[in-house]
Amino acid sequence: MKNKYIFGSFIIVVFLGIMIYLFTQSNIQYQDDFTQVMNTTKTVKATGSWVKEKSYHHDKENNTFTFYMVDGNGNEMKVAYNGSIPNNFETASSVVVTGKYVNGYFHAKDILTKCPSKYEDEQVRTSTL
Amino acid sequence: MVGTIFLVIALAFSIMAMVMYYLSFKGYRNTLNYARISYHGMVMFIIAASTLLWYVLLTHQYQYNYVFSYSNNSLDTGFLLASFWGGQEGSFMLWLLITSIIGVILQSYTSKRKELEPQVMAVFTLATTFLLVMVSPWFKNPFEFIWATPMFLDISSINPLYLELPFLQSFFFTDNNSGAGFIQMNSELQGLLAGSGISVSQFIADGRGLNPQLLNFWMQIHPPILFTGFSMATVPFAFALGALMKNEYKEWVRQAFPWLLAGMGILGLGIMLGGYWAYEMLGWGGYWAWDPVENSSLIPWIVGLAGIHTLLVQRKSQSKGGIGKFAKTNLILCILTYVLVLYSTFLTRSGVLGDASVHSFVDPGNIVYFFLLLFTGTFLILGLGAIVYRWKWLTDNTQTEDGLLSRELALFTAAVVLLASGLIIIVGTSAPIFGQSVDTFFYNELNLPIAIIIGLLNGLSLLMKWRNTKTEDLLKKSLPSLGISLLIAVLIIVLGGIDEILIMLLVFSMAFSLVVNAEIAFKIIKGNKKMLGAYVAHIGIGLFILGVIGSSVNSQQVDVDLVKNETISAFGYEMTFTGWKPIDNNTKYSFNIDIRKGDSEYQVNPVMYVSDFNNSLMRIPAILTLPTQDFYITPLGYDEGKNSFVNQGESVVLEKGGRTDFNGIFITFTKFHLSEETMAAMQEGRDFQMGAILTIEKDYKVEEIELLRKQISGKVEFTSFASEEFDIKIKLINLTASNVEIALSKIAEEIEEQIAQTQEVLYVSASIKPFISLVWIGVVVMVVGFFISVMRRLKESLSR
Numbered sequence: 059m060k061n062k063y064i065f066g067s068f069i070i071v072v073f074l075g076i077m078i079y080l081f082t083q084s085n086i087q088y089q090d091d092f093t094q095v096m097n098t099t100k101t102v103k104a105t106g107s108w109v110k111e112k113s114y115h116h117d118k119e120n121n122t123f124t125f126y127m128v129d130g131n132g133n134e135m136k137v138a139y140n141g142s143i144p145n146n147f148e149t150a151s152s153v154v155v156t157g158k159y160v161n162g163y164f165h166a167k168d169i170l171t172k173c174p175s176k177y178e179d180e181q182v183r184t185s186t187l
Numbered sequence: 188m189v190g191t192i193f194l195v196i197a198l199a200f201s202i203m204a205m206v207m208y209y210l211s212f213k214g215y216r217n218t219l220n221y222a223r224i225s226y227h228g229m230v231m232f233i234i235a236a237s238t239l240l241w242y243v244l245l246t247h248q249y250q251y252n253y254v255f256s257y258s259n260n261s262l263d264t265g266f267l268l269a270s271f272w273g274g275q276e277g278s279f280m281l282w283l284l285i286t287s288i289i290g291v292i293l294q295s296y297t298s299k300r301k302e303l304e305p306q307v308m309a310v311f312t313l314a315t316t317f318l319l320v321m322v323s324p325w326f327k328n329p330f331e332f333i334w335a336t337p338m339f340l341d342i343s344s345i346n347p348l349y350l351e352l353p354f355l356q357s358f359f360f361t362d363n364n365s366g367a368g369f370i371q372m373n374s375e376l377q378g379l380l381a382g383s384g385i386s387v388s389q390f391i392a393d394g395r396g397l398n399p400q401l402l403n404f405w406m407q408i409h410p411p412i413l414f415t416g417f418s419m420a421t422v423p424f425a426f427a428l429g430a431l432m433k434n435e436y437k438e439w440v441r442q443a444f445p446w447l448l449a450g451m452g453i454l455g456l457g458i459m460l461g462g463y464w465a466y467e468m469l470g471w472g473g474y475w476a477w478d479p480v481e482n483s484s485l486i487p488w489i490v491g492l493a494g495i496h497t498l499l500v501q502r503k504s505q506s507k508g509g510i511g512k513f514a515k516t517n518l519i520l521c522i523l524t525y526v527l528v529l530y531s532t533f534l535t536r537s538g539v540l541g542d543a544s545v546h547s548f549v550d551p552g553n554i555v556y557f558f559l560l561l562f563t564g565t566f567l568i569l570g571l572g573a574i575v576y577r578w579k580w581l582t583d584n585t586q587t588e589d590g591l592l593s594r595e596l597a598l599f600t601a602a603v604v605l606l607a608s609g610l611i612i613i614v615g616t617s618a619p620i621f622g623q624s625v626d627t628f629f630y631n632e633l634n635l636p637i638a639i640i641i642g643l644l645n646g647l648s649l650l651m652k653w654r655n656t657k658t659e660d661l662l663k664k665s666l667p668s669l670g671i672s673l674l675i676a677v678l679i680i681v682l683g684g685i686d687e688i689l690i691m692l693l694v695f696s697m698a699f700s701l702v703v704n705a706e707i708a709f710k711i712i713k714g715n716k717k718m719l720g721a722y723v724a725h726i727g728i729g730l731f732i733l734g735v736i737g738s739s740v741n742s743q744q745v746d747v748d749l750v751k752n753e754t755i756s757a758f759g760y761e762m763t764f765t766g767w768k769p770i771d772n773n774t775k776y777s778f779n780i781d782i783r784k785g786d787s788e789y790q791v792n793p794v795m796y797v798s799d800f801n802n803s804l805m806r807i808p809a810i811l812t813l814p815t816q817d818f819y820i821t822p823l824g825y826d827e828g829k830n831s832f833v834n835q836g837e838s839v840v841l842e843k844g845g846r847t848d849f850n851g852i853f854i855t856f857t858k859f860h861l862s863e864e865t866m867a868a869m870q871e872g873r874d875f876q877m878g879a880i881l882t883i884e885k886d887y888k889v890e891e892i893e894l895l896r897k898q899i900s901g902k903v904e905f906t907s908f909a910s911e912e913f914d915i916k917i918k919l920i921n922l923t924a925s926n927v928e929i930a931l932s933k934i935a936e937e938i939e940e941q942i943a944q945t946q947e948v949l950y951v952s953a954s955i956k957p958f959i960s961l962v963w964i965g966v967v968v969m970v971v972g973f974f975i976s977v978m979r980r981l982k983e984s985l986s987r
Binding site: 085 | 618
């Protein structure tokens with residue numbers, strides 16, 4: 059009877075240990091300050107918005123999509139994404155890119171665009187007030 | 188207004204039913220009838236409100252915010268009916284509607300089984316009460332009028348007849364960025380319109396419509412099935428809490444079992460239909476992305492599955508007369524299954540996931556957040572609190588220890604392993620609440636060993652006897668199956684070229700599970716067919732996991748440029764892009780790709796279109812399904828053959844004021860050059876030219892240049908610019924009203940001049956998914972297995 063519990067708790071401890079280890083390994087933090095993004099070598103999820111005024115283009119040969127993002131404090135960074143322009147990109151209210159900042163630009167392996175379902179409200183509210 | 192009243196009446200009935208059921212449980216004699224009448228009254232008003240919601244959607248009554256926000260005139264009947272659950276309010280309505288109807292079946296079910304009804308239905312009506320509060324006028328009411336909270340309507344959605352109304356002018360707004368016009372809809376405007384005898388439904392001519400990602404056949408099927416699964420999870424919860432109220436733990440197991448099985452069968456189907464939808468339509472390239480919304484419905488399913496296994500042990504061990512083994516575990520699991528359904532709703536509807544998910548709803552407001560938290564918290568505290576309160580009654584002392592090699596222990600271990608998997612997913616999915624997030628390899632790497640253990644356990648447990656098994660018996664029985672599965676596994680590993688040790692183990696474990704289940708199923712197919720359920724379900728899961736291995740481990744992907752009428756080969760498929768045609772009233776473009784594989788010829792049609800809803804390019808993949816694999820083509824873009832270059836260097840699109848850099852040279856598009864003469868020429872259709880002024884700067888050297896778009900007798904030509912000093916060649920490729928596209932290269936690089944004939948190019952991403960059909964077949968087989976079990980357990984629940 060006692061052995062059963064010792065064995066059980068041993069398994070649980072090992073399992074939790076592995077899970078916590080992998081959690082820290084695969085952990086990706088959200089970061090909305092680009093100066094932090096540029097100063098870390100870890101993979102992060104950088105949240106900000108797309109700088110529509112700056113050029114963006116899709117290089118068909120290498121299938122790379124590049125654009126600029128800005129954070130809440132006005133820090134800008136160049137983002138390169140290996141893939142095509144995501145759906146909804148043009149109307150995205152905010153963009154979340156997952157990747158690393160290396161050699162002067164952010165290498166994104168994943169882009170998530172958020173479009174508020176009532177996006178028109180948002181848009182107008184900011185411009186009429 | 189009527190709809191809201193219906194819902195409020197239904198809420199009153201629901202509370203009434205809850206109180207009356209509770210009083211009946213407390214022993215009052217004549218309250219049961221009132222309880223039943225109230226419950227059915229509630230259901231009738233919910234059905235009436237739902238019918239009304241469908242009616243206002245079908246008749247385009249845009250004075251309702253919900254109808255305006257989630258439907259429009261161009262939707263056909265099927266999608267209009269589906270727009271019922273297109274938004275948050277409606278999906279709560281759907282959940283409520285299905286739950287209330289399931290309650291009717293549950294009421295009849297419990298009334299036929301002695302003394303179950305009052306306590307089970309009292310708990311069940313608590314759930315309907317919470318759902319009704321959710322859709323009540325204070326929270327997410329689908330019948331809210333559009334003017335209740337001021338909102339901006341796009342001018343194009345207003346009936347043009349009324350745009351000239353004098354009082355309307357003070358409600359106009361213009362967005363300074365886009366120049367789009369809006370009308371502010373509020374109660375003041377509604378009053379003024381009513382004063383002139385115009386109803387809001389006349390005033391608004393069209394709604395916003397459904398998100399284009401929802402415009403898919405499965406939108407009409409997946410949500411109702413998923414919500415049926417969610418709703419059915421309420422039932423085992425009600426049985427468990429009812430048992431705790433009554434302090435009687437024997438009967439409920441037998442009664443709740445068919446419900447848990449049916450609920451999990453349907454929820455499993457619903458989850459994977461969502462996966463199929465994503466695969467077929469959303470162009471993720473797969474069916475599962477470990478997205479929080481997918482995960483959050485998977486968690487209760489896994490916990491429910493664990494519950495099925497331990498409930499089985501309790502049922503079996505009750506033959507000794509006591510309440511059976513794992514009484515506490517089963518109560519906890521049945522309670523957690525529903526609480527996790529609620530938690531899933533909390534995660535996806537409250538906005539806590541925010542940036543983390545593609546399909547989480549956005550910012551529903553603080554009040555909804557707290558209500559959902561309260562909803563989830565109430566059921567969790569009620570359930571676990573009751574267990575703590577009754578703790579000392581929950582141990583069955585008549586039970587003896589089982590041997591290490593008993594089916595009981597194997598089933599319990601299976602439940603524990605499943606729960607571990609559930610814990611992994613819940614930790615990863617909840618991480619965004621704390622500003623963290625995990626990479627998908629977190630889920631993959633942790634669930635892989637779990638899947639291996641599950642396969643082995645599944646096979647072994649069926650070879651073990653209840654209570655205890657002699658080691659040599661087990662060895663003798665398992666040797667043939669082990670041999671056969673080893674053979675199959677080696678075959679799959681060699682043919683599939685699998686080189687990872689864990690995947691090899693998984694293949695073996697699944698083969699073992701399949702062989703044992705198939706063997707037993709084959710034996711009993713001649714005898715008692717209703718016993719087949721578990722084996723069929725496990726065969727389904729085995730096939731499913733083999734499909735997952737095949738389609739993910741061996742999936743390959745490549746991006747190709749399909750020049751029109753040129754054949755390009757990828758993975759043994761010869762693709763030829765032959766042209767496109769407009770479909771759906773010229774709103775979408777369907778691209779024809781002829782495919783040759785061996786001697787067979789096929790045609791597939793990926794589709795692209797720009798959606799009015801969100802002004803974005805939508806891409807719908809095309810899938811060629813062959814017996815052993817799918818060939819999956821996602822369109823990426825299309826070039827209609829404007830001036831193409833063999834080597835066009837780097838091409839950039841610049842908006843006015845936009846800037847780019849090329850080898851340290853900054854190029855800024857400063858302005859358009861458009862003379863009045865040009866404008867006149869344009870209007871008269873004469874030859875004309877337009878210019879784009881660019882500045883190039885390098886190391887403090889600045890030069891301003893102009894590139895021209897010339898239209899000469901209908902033909903368009905573009906000029907280019909070259910500078911030795913800057914070592915740059917700039918070629919204008921296109922010039923539109925809003926931007927310019929230029930090609931940049933170094934002087935030394937050869938840019939071929941404009942080619943005479945233009946080329947149409949379709950850019951696609953092509954991939955192969957070997958044996959993905961096993962994923963779908965596996966799910967169907969599994970669901971069939973669930974329902975065979977439901978039939979058997981339903982019969983058992985009636986027998987005495």
